[in-house]
Amino acid sequence: MLSSIAIVLGYQVVGELISRLTGIPVPGPVIGMVLMLLSFLVKDNLIGIVRPTAGVLLANLSLLFVPAGVGIMRHGQRFLDEGVGIMVTLVLSTIIAMLVTAYVIIAVEKWMKIKDED
Incomplete structure (x- = not known):
């Protein structure tokens, strides 16, 4: 679970870096999500690694509000x-x-x- 959380947070950090360094008016987490989606399309087993943790995060989404x-x-x-x-x-x-x-x-x-x- 920690490795998949690290993957998700890594994409968010990369997205944030891209957003801040280029000045694109798109939030970093959105850029990170797009990059993760593209990675899912390229590397098939990545979604299997992230899926269990994503399920837990989605089940407890109300806490994020x-x-x-x-x-x-x-x-x-x-x-x-x-x-x-x-x-x-x-x-x-x-x-x-x-x-x-x-x-x-x-x-x-x-x-x-x-x-x-x-």
Whole structure:
């Protein structure tokens, strides 16, 4: 389990280094996830090494949200002052993301000439 955690954290560190050194506006952990995915495609047995630990992490994912909850409680006054703006932004960005996703799916279906029957 420690070796697979080291692999996951290694990809996160490499992603963070790439993000900071190049100035790419993408979080390091996201870059690390993409690199790990590419590694899974190249090296078949890597996914078997990481899978047990990933399962444990996913089963206990709710614990990873505790720091976010503490941050929300710490900035409670800000949420009271700017809560309406935050909620409007969250709702609008969710609607926009859903619409963009729907239009991308429609465009890809047309591009690949996929019909409803398929």
